[in-house]
Amino acid sequence: MSPDFVRIEPLGDAAILVRLGSDIDEATNRRVRAACARLERRRLAAVSDVVAAFTTVAVHYDPARGTFDQVARELSTALDQLDQEPLPATRTLTIPVHYGGGFGPDLEWVAAHARLTPEEVVRRHVAGEYLVHMIGFAPGFPYLGGLDASLVCPRRETPRTHVPTGSVGIGGSQTGIYPIESPGGWQLIGRTDVVLFDPAREPPSLLAPGDRVRFVEVQA
């Protein structure tokens, strides 16, 4: 994909999707972050929210303050020469995790699916360094890329109605952490005490796109 690829499309009558790539990879993630940084610097009057995802940036706007054509034109001007945009600093965080048992009720299932021992699943999970591609699904929920290919596994056929706060799960080729108790279909392999979302904190989400995450095992 060309490095200056930007495609603008409507998302209903009060939002616009800016498509910056088609694949989930680090290069696209950098372009998504560059677009967000640019729109943070050059704020458009009609825009209330700028939401990064794997390959897109969504811009929510007030149609009473600008039509689609107007905002789309402003966006394509603002997003000019994106590769020149300096990226904001990112962090690498270490997340301690209690694996297995009551904290990770699906660890045995994941191990059986991967034809590995539970210990080996944990060893491979803590060996990785993961990129935060986006925050979504729930407040502060990070979609982490970089899962060891041997740990890829399908979501649960029937999602749980209550996934406890701090649960670490695997869904397809993603791994993630549930910041608040919510329903969820990912395979749960552990739990952390780290608070991923705290509305009293600034910023409330511990992680942001572009951050890196490492897991360490907490011995019981």
Place this chain on the structure above:
Amino acid sequence: VNLRVLRAGLLTTVQDLGRTGHQHEGVPVGGAMDTAALRVANLLVGNAESAAGLEVTLLGPTLELPGDVLLSITGADLAPTLDERPLLMAHAVHAPAGSQLAFGGPRAGCRAYVAFAGGIDVPLVLGSRATYLRAGIGGLHGRALAADDRITLGEPSARSRRIAACVAVGSSASWSPARFAGTALRVLPSTGTAVEVRALRGRHYDELTAASQQALWLEPFVVSGDSDRMGYRLVGPPLALAEPRELVSEAVAFGTVQLPPGGNPIVLLADRQTTGGYPRVLEVASVDLPLLAQTPPGGQVRFREVSLEEAQRLYLAREQELARLDVGITLQLC
């Protein structure tokens, strides 16, 4: 001033116009499901349109009003009463100290909005007073009202005090500038439970089977019982893509109609997630979201296609109607 909750009702929450500016952190916008109704209720009592009020769902609460309070109720007609006498909807009403506000039951619509002069004074969380139940933030301790709760009201504005003075001299102790509202501003939902909402084609509309595309515009869909502030599940003819697709998660909006594998679409509403990974087959026009939010479980929804330009024109017309109401109130002040 403190209101006391005698009975909580089915689901009564503090809501304002939502928590914008935090969707990049995964925080849903939330706020009133029917924002037009809340805005009108606020205007009628002299509040800023964004002030926090109560969103009352189907079976309302019983509230004891301790001081003299100016209030207004818009949205669903849930048979509101003040000391057991019917209370006029979309009026500014003076409630004397010690009076009781209660609701008889749903007559039209699904959600009533109660605005009090001065607004509801709960702490701002991430810039908003809206209750987001799933994360337990905003509103009254992050939850729905419960019996014995006390609710603090803010200081009424100068405008609220002038409206209160108008109401006091009126013969019926109430005042209704809302009668000046034009047709673009539907202050009260109709009694029917079948609505037609306008919608745009979504990004994946073209990937639906031809039969599914037809069914979307021609067949009625029923709002299922497990619908909530997050979304309405619609039951109708099963819809399918011509070929199944694995999609990459991206942002969704208020009114996005997603199609999960089961074939029953879900309209995403106030407490929707910020992102989603299902095909997006329609996007409900913003101007018709209040109408949809007033459709109760069991109600029927039909979609009618509208272009992006038309949807934005309709939205602008309603915004102008709200602005006219605001001006109309100013002109009516004695």
